[in-house]
Amino acid sequence: MSAYDVRRTRGRIGLVAGAVALMMTAGLMVAGNAQAAAGCQVAYTVSAQWQGGFTADVKVTNLGDRVDGWSLTWAFPSGQRVTQAWNATVTSAGAQHTAKNLSYNAAIGTNAAVSFGFNGSWSGGNTAPTSFALNGVTCTGSVGTPTPPPTTGPPSPTPTNSPSPSPSPGGDAMATVAAMQPGWGLGNTLDAIPDETAWGNPLVTQALLRQIRSQGYNSIRIPVTWTDHTGPAPSYTIDPVWLNRVRQVVDWSLAEGLYVMINLHHDSWQWLNGYLADRTTVMNRYTALWTQLATTFRGHSSKLTFESINEPQFAGTSGEAQGDELLHELNLAFVRLVRASGGNNATRLLVLPTLYTTSDQARLDALTTTLDQLRDPNIAATVHFYGWWPFSVNIAGGIRYDATVEKDLVDGFDRVHDTFVARGIPVIIGEWGLLSYDYTRPGIIQRGELLKFFEAVGHHARTRKLTTILWDAGSFLNRNTLQWRDQGLYQLMKASWTTRSATAATDQLYLPRTGTIASRALTLNLNGVSFQGLRQGSTNLVAGTDYTVSGNTLTLTAAALTRLAGNRAPGVNATLEAHFSAGVPWQISVISYDPPTQAAATGTTSSFAVPTQFRGDQLATMEARYADGSNAGPANWTSYKEFWTHFQPDYTANTILLKPEFFAEVNDGPVVLTFHFWSGARLTYRLTRSGGTVTGSVG
Incomplete structure (x- = not known):
């Protein structure tokens, strides 16, 4: 049953208040070491029970020598079954059940304890098990020679309160x-x-x-x-x-x-x-x-x-x-x-x-x-x-x-x-x-x-x-x-987690789609590491020909950038990696673009989009001011509005959406928008709001 199904059916199951606890003595023995002194205590507690199901906790305290790897076995006298376990792996064969340690709780030192728990099912009754065995043996509860456990035990003793688990040593x-x-x-x-x-x-x-x-x-x-x-x-x-x-x-x-x-x-x-x-x-x-x-x-x-x-x-x-x-x-x-x-x-x-x-x-x-x-x-x-x-x-x-x-x-x-x-x-x-x-x-x-x-x-x-x-x-x-x-x-x-990585002033180099491409310098933030080289995929660029490094300045030559731009299609034409003596490489995108353009539009305060041809560029932020220069729109302590909450670019539709949250705090009349792009380009766009109607024009 999935966790979703468990939650869905929970409302049809009435929880029965109360719990039953059983303190038992059982033998403990290190597997493969029959001469080891043995002894342990088992506390079995039913912490919750409802019609057809229950939750049990089991605590084993080792009274003998250290155990590295353990297996606890018992038989349910009323036909119960374990359906889900934690802190142990539980398997069954008929009434017999076996709980085995996980990787983190395999060792039990002398006088130390280990606990696990499980959910179980029951029908006719939920009588507690009467005998447990660890690593194949049981004992009387004192350190000594263990004896094999019986297949079934005497009637369950009167339940007693389970003591609190022994505290683990204080940690650092x-x-x-x-x-x-x-x-x-x-x-x-x-x-x-x-x-x-x-x-x-x-x-x-x-x-x-x-x-x-x-x-x-x-x-x-x-x-x-x-x-x-x-x-x-x-x-x-x-x-x-x-x-x-x-x-x-x-x-x-x-x-x-x-x-x-x-x-x-x-x-x-x-x-x-x-x-x-x-x-x-x-x-x-x-x-x-x-x-x-x-x-x-x-x-x-x-x-x-x-x-x-x-x-x-x-x-x-x-x-x-x-x-x-x-x-x-x-x-x-x-x-x-x-x-x-x-x-x-x-x-x-x-x-x-x-x-x-x-x-x-x-x-x-x-x-x-x-x-x-x-x-x-x-x-x-x-x-x-x-x-x-x-x-x-x-x-x-x-x-x-x-x-x-x-x-x-x-x-x-x-x-x-x-x-x-x-x-x-x-x-x-x-x-x-x-x-x-x-x-x-x-x-x-x-x-x-x-x-x-x-x-x-x-x-x-x-x-x-x-x-x-x-x-x-x-x-x-x-x-x-x-x-x-x-x-x-x-x-x-x-x-x-272990070292520093170098970064740079930017990971984007914007190149014009037309005209001559000039060399470009990029400031490196070395963060205590040293520059090793520049690559495009598996190809090393050539120092002195494709780039030069002076201190923390990396300069790509005009010839290299012209080659990397290829046919200069709008968008990313090439991706470079600057490698350093430690940390991860720093990626640099070579991007061709034309200055973005916008067009007039009409709409409403609940649906308005500025037609925008991005042409390889991307939007960084937007300002909004009234005609007198004061800040317009929400967060009017700043002219810059919140990306996505107040405006959102849609590169597929070639629009910039102005959100209803933006217009909710814009007065009627003219508003001047300034769009900032990552290439450094800026566009001015003029809005006029009249009630729920909005018109927009370029410039």
């Missing part, structure tokens, strides 16, 4: 967070509202997670929105089908060797933001959810981490200082609750955000107050980073990765390093990217400028010992083909 938080670098974020999936595929991504598969690991990622952030999957007050019980789906994805990720982070995600603005107005209700709901999650995952590997809340925000506060105080209360409650739940949660890495998950110094200082009060060595701080906002969305002329964008990046990373990392508190950049970068909206961020930003983030994070988790809602890795949508971008990100 800095080392753990360092081992999580680099990370990948499973965006718009389990956090989607109301369900996993609601925002366009397919169901998560083991193949996806295996691909992520194979691409060099060491951790995965799995954001989860719980709002539509919890029952009413006071228990706020999580739908077991949803919880098991989350646990399945977590277990698949752990099985691939990934560190994992889960959280409460869009709950932050769905109900948690009402904390100021109703502290009791919100705190009860918050603690109820984390109590259930802490209980569910307390036996899981220490490679699983918990993040208290995503991008916390609060309605009705007097200011950010009061928001800091509210977040302080929630973060304290979260840490104390998880720690008290026992098991591996006693030392599990916990991740605490700042208000809005921002890196503003005041917010960092507020989180420092929380950390100082907790004095917990296994906590990391988290912030998000989406770059200088005008560049991140292409507004206010923010079309280039310039000194302003660089300063915003460096200042933010310096603040979190100096506030936390320098004091031994690890930092996770839990989400990063550019806000408007989206493969479905090409051109918002020009590719060369995007590459410079991504290369710089990798470098500045690495040198400040920050772990980064790329937010990927489907724009980077194609979830259907498991291929990168832009392989070159991925290669640059991968290189940035």
Whole structure:
């Protein structure tokens, strides 16, 4: 049954409250070493049961010598069957079931424990198994000579409460967070509202997670929105089908060797933001959810981490200082609750955000107050980073990765390093990217400028010992083909994990379609590496004949550019690669173009397009002003409007669309538009709005 089918049928299954736990003693023996002292304890707990189905957790504590590779066997007395397992592979032969370790939990040291769980089916009854065997033998629960287990056992003993799993040894938080670098974020999936595929991504598969690991990622952030999957007050019980789906994805990720982070995600603005107005209700709901999650995952590997809340925000506060105080209360409650739940949660890495998950110094200082009060060595701080906002969305002329964008990046990373990392508190950049970068909206961020930003983030994070988790809602890795949508971008990100890559002032050389072609100079950003050569495909261009290099200036000769332009058809005529001593090559597109042209048009405020012959060129941005020179349209603090939100090029239709969102804030009368193109060309276009009617003319 698919995960979709499970969710669809969940409403027809009534959950039976209550659980049964069984503490047993069973023999433990290292396979192939019959003389080894043996002994173990098994705790079998039915944590949820409904008509025809149940969830069980199994914990094995080793009382004897270390085991490297284990197999647990048992027989169900009532004909139950395991239908889905996590933290182990479970097979069956009739009533007999066998659970085998996964790669990450094969070893069980003396007095250490391992846990796994499963969903099962039942019909006539759900009596607990009475005997377990590890590696083929059982024992009385003391270290000694084991005896073979019986095929069936005596009647089930009276259920008893299962003790909390033994805590794992405390870890080094800095080392753990360092081992999580680099990370990948499973965006718009389990956090989607109301369900996993609601925002366009397919169901998560083991193949996806295996691909992520194979691409060099060491951790995965799995954001989860719980709002539509919890029952009413006071228990706020999580739908077991949803919880098991989350646990399945977590277990698949752990099985691939990934560190994992889960959280409460869009709950932050769905109900948690009402904390100021109703502290009791919100705190009860918050603690109820984390109590259930802490209980569910307390036996899981220490490679699983918990993040208290995503991008916390609060309605009705007097200011950010009061928001800091509210977040302080929630973060304290979260840490104390998880720690008290026992098991591996006693030392599990916990991740605490700042208000809005921002890196503003005041917010960092507020989180420092929380950390100082907790004095917990296994906590990391988290912030998000989406770059200088005008560049991140292409507004206010923010079309280039310039000194302003660089300063915003460096200042933010310096603040979190100096506030936390320098004091031994690890930092996770839990989400990063550019806000408007989206493969479905090409051109918002020009590719060369995007590459410079991504290369710089990798470098500045690495040198400040920050772990980064790329937010990927489907724009980077194609979830259907498991291929990168832009392989070159991925290669640059991968290189940035260990070294720097050189970039250049641009990755586009625009050449006129007619007339003589002149030589062109291009400034290289060497970033500490050295230039090695220039290639077109597998052909090396000739130094001195095709190009020269002086310091950080690469000059292509007129003869080489004339040859590369070929028949000078509009658009990209050739692609070059500049190679360096480290990092990835920098691509340079040789583009032929004629100056773009536009024509008169009429339309409405809900549908207006400027006829535009691009002729090999591409649009960079648009300005809008009234006749008196004041800024027109939305975001009137700037003349430059937001790419795609207010205007959008359509290169196939040869138009530039002006969106209804643009006209929603344009006054009646004349408006002067200035279109900026990547070649450097500019066009002036005049609009006149009269109510819902719009006319446009050239010049």
